[in-house]
Amino acid sequence: MRAVMMLVSGALLGVLVFPGQWIPAELRFDMASVFGTPAYRAPAATPEMSAGMTPIDTMCPEDLLGWRSAQTIEGVEIAAASTCSADNPYAIAAFVKGTNNVSMETLLRAGLTPDALEKGADLDGDGDPDEIHIRLEISELNGGSPDAQEPVVQYEIAPGITPGLWVFSPKSFGMATENFDSNIANALLRSPAPAIRVEQGDHIYITLENTHYMPHTIHLHGVDHAYRRADGQGNDGVPMSSELPVQPGEARTYEILPRSAGTAFYHCHVQPQSHILMGLQGMFIVEENRPNNTLQSMNIGAGEVRVRSQASRETYDQEYDLQYTDIDSGLNNIIQQTNDPARIEQWLHGGYNLSSAHSNYFTVNGRSFPYSFRESLVVTKGDERIRLRVLNAGTEGLALHTHGHKATVTHLDGHALPEQGQITRDVFWLASAQRMDLTLDTRNDGVHSYGSGVWMLHDHTGKGTTNDGIAPGGNMSAIVYRDYLAENGWPITQGEDMGMFFDPAFYRRGDRDSEPAVEMNAAFFLRLLALGFAVALLLTGFVSLLLPLARKSP
Amino acid sequence: MRFGAEFGLLCALLVLPSAALAQHEHHMHAEGADGSRFDRTGMVMNTNTETLPQNCEQISADLEWTVRAGTRYALREAGRVFGYSQVAFEAPPCSRITVRFINEDAIRHQWMVHGLPRYLYPEGMFHLEASGGQEVQGTFIVPGDDATYLVHCDITQHMEKGMKGQLTVGRGNGDLWSIPGVTADFNQSSTNPRGTLMLLGVSIMLGMGVLTTTLIGKQDKTVTKEK
Ligand SMILES: [Cu+2]
Secondary structure, eight states: OHHHHHHHHHHHHHHHHSHHHHSOHHHHHHHHHHHOOOOOOOOOOOOOOOOOOOOGGGTSOOOTTOOSSOEEETTEEEOOOOSSSOOOHHHHHHHHHOTTSSOHHHHHHHTBOTTSEEEOOOTTSSSSOOEEEEEEEEEEESBOOSSOSSOBSBOOSBTTBOOOEEEEEEOBOSOSBSSTTOOBBOTTSOSSOOEEEEETTOEEEEEEEOOSSSOBOOEEETSOOOSBOTTSOBOSOOTTTTOOOBOTTOEEEEEEOOOSOEEEEEEOOSSTTTTTTTTOEEEEEEEOOOTTOOOOOEETTSEEOSSOOHHHHHHOSEEEEEEEEEEOHHHHGGGGTOSOHHHHHHIIIIIOOGGGOOOOEEEETTBOTTTHHHHOOEEEOSSOEEEEEEEEOSSSOEEEEETTBOEEEEEETTEEOOGGGOOEESEEEEOTTOEEEEEEEOOBSSSSBOOSSEEEEEEOSSGGGSBTTBSSOTTOEEEEEGGGBOTTSOBOOOSSOGGGGGSGGGGSOOOTTTSOSSOOOHHHHHHHHHHHHHHHHHHHHHHHHHHHHHHHOO | OHHHHHHHHHHHHOOOOOHHHHTTTTOSEEEOTTSOEEETTEEEESOOSSOOOTTOSSOOOEEEEEEEEEGGGOOGGGTOOOEESOOEEEEOTTOEEEEEEEEOSSSOEEEEEESOOTTTSGGGOEEEEEOTTOEEEEEEEOOSSOEEEEEEOOSTTTTTTTOEEEEEETTOSOOOTTOTTTSOOSSOOOOOOTTHHHHHHHHHHHHHHHHHHHHHHHHHHHHHHHO
């Protein structure tokens, strides 16, 4: 009897606190025909998307150290940077002269070690050094930690977006962050790996000092190199075929003597399904041999080449290195989820399945929009011939579209095309690992250029211009004419206020479950408690009803 | 001391260098009278052999430590790849410490002490850095109060993957987290198998059911007895 009471009262209470939910839809229609339709109740308001207006100066931070200005350091004339953010000019000077040929002061300001990039003898007697020794380390950005609750040594590709990254970096000294109180990576440690520039016929030594906790190699894709060094050591960087990988704490030197010039690619070849995509990828450019060739042998984070080669000066007015890639945060964030390298290795090997993965971030020179607008704009005064060296280092195809311009492809994978093969068009398709040298002609003739303005330059594959599916983002940059460029290097646009794109909330993916439309209030809480009580009544009533039956049955 | 201090300032703030540094232009080797240096072998910064911290009357002791660095000193079972031959350092207040830092790997490593008084050590840091296979040496004086200082290598992920130690001056002021073999990691990975939460929920519901039914059963019995 007591059990039946419990069942009935439980059912009643349940219906009382949450009436609508318990009545089947068909019954509700019948009830409405008898009792009338329920009265209107205002739905809870949808919480507004926070689009806080960020002050304009955070769109383009002030150049406090004067890195943008034209300057002469160690006798090296460094052109002014057009864009808002620029590389450290002391590092540029050291990369031109060689870190062994500049003053202590320059090195200290550059953050480089004396052996980071050594330049030696002039072997062919044409007025420039031909012995080049480059030392690369490997840095982990946005990595894991046994203690911290956020990624360590942070590098934002876009506001609030910090995927785990492994990058080749020049040999530097001191702290990895800006200072001890900061968690922001210093300017030398960034994505992508530095674009390396050498001269045809140079004797080049590249030492990989593996400062990382995983084994790595360097594979020179498209650069003329011998399969083995003279002493028999493997020189191709492929663990399966040419040599064992360089273990943590170890170093190995690759030797190359490139006989041909062209735009190429270097990357790690250990577990290529993950290490390249983790960020171990960079541009490798072999310039044509010229007398007195001034080469900026490293271009940190790629982008505008501020000290150009003789060959570039002969034919072009400007030169840019543009490295496109894509990131799958499902892969890259593995390193943030555990501090145990053995576990990381297991998850990279068998836990992550590239064949069913999709990239969700798309970068040009290591940044996505809006940060790509700070450093990867192509700036022109008009009537210029601009060389764009383009690499697609990602897993997905790149449909590079130049708004307002038709560019001309002159080289594919570092090899010059015959005159009749040099196609002029406005969308260029680059498959994974392909390189393309484009000539951007900014003469206003209705074909090569439609005139002055802020013309977008981006991947036209749709998701390429999003940050995890949210637009505008991705590898979007622009071709900007000087009359549309502010003094600080930010483009003068006349569309939407770009401030909102600098708010990390703009790119936070709205999760339907995690962001409830209705807030918990006291009344709802009480109703929920009562419902719980009703369910308990029903359960115990049901059990105590069955218990005597169970006792009787044997 | 001056030379070292300026080294630190220059690196940190990129201010104009001192005359002392300017003299070293176009030489790939700089060495101060106090042992500060920056060359191909590495870097010794913010050394201090003479100047007493404010709360010290005299040097209390002279200590000499040899620290080796490399992957062979890693605590592998704890998921560490890099390591120091020693991670727990103890020193009396106001002692002068000379560290000989030997790098047994073929890559760079550092031995940095953080949190020292900034009026003596720019950025509060004493800094030894050795290139692959190199050895450097430097001296500094610790302050007079009980404190525990972080010792680490700041190359990305070297501290996280093992190159972390602590310098306890006097009684110190509490151990740091994740010192290999000494203290625990703050982020403990879960060791519970899959489905733990679900099983816990089911067992709580079962327990509640059993308890309530036995209670009701007892009441029913008393009711029947009364009848
Ligand atoms: Cu280290």
